[in-house]
Amino acid sequence: MTGDHEATKKLDVDAIWFKGQRVLRTVFTTVLTVLPIVPQVVQVVQGQWPAATGLTAVAVQAVAINAALTAIIAIPTVNTWLTAIGLGSVPRKEAKANAAAKSQELQPAQYEPSDVDYRSQQGD
Known part of the structure; x- marks a missing residue:
């Protein structure tokens, strides 16, 4: 009989990239989730709402x-904005490095270099 732990040994899972960014994004969405419901929780605690109905809502x-x-936050435009403030899916430093690597100066040449010296073929 094979245990679950033996089955997981056969899985090849890549390491999670940018763990810190994932934590930051989770904290960010959690804070934004909690803010609008704090007054409702206070009302439930104070007995202004029935506990079962209020907590369910x-x-x-x-x-x-x-x-x-x-x-x-998964929308690309929003993710770009969040990256600018440090809450994107990748760290800002990594995003800047990727953008620099995609600039024209660092792209491979589109054409093979030629051995022809056109200066010598021009007439005086």
């Missing part, structure tokens, strides 16, 4: 907000 709202935020 708050939980559903939190999941919906977090799902929407996660989808929004």
Whole structure:
């Protein structure tokens, strides 16, 4: 009988890149999720809402907000903006290095160099 731990040894999974960025993005979306529901949680705690109904509504709202935020930060334009402020899917330093590597000066030549010296073929 094969255990689950033996089955996972057969998987070849790449290391997660930019772990710190993933943590930052999760913290960012969590903070943005919690901010609008704090007043509702306070009302539930103070007894202004029935606990069961109130907490269920708050939980559903939190999941919906977090799902929407996660989808929004995956939009390339938003990710570019987030990278500029340090919360992108890659660190800003890495994004700048990638952009520099894609500049025209660092691209390979489109044509092979020629051995022909056109200066000597021109008439005086």
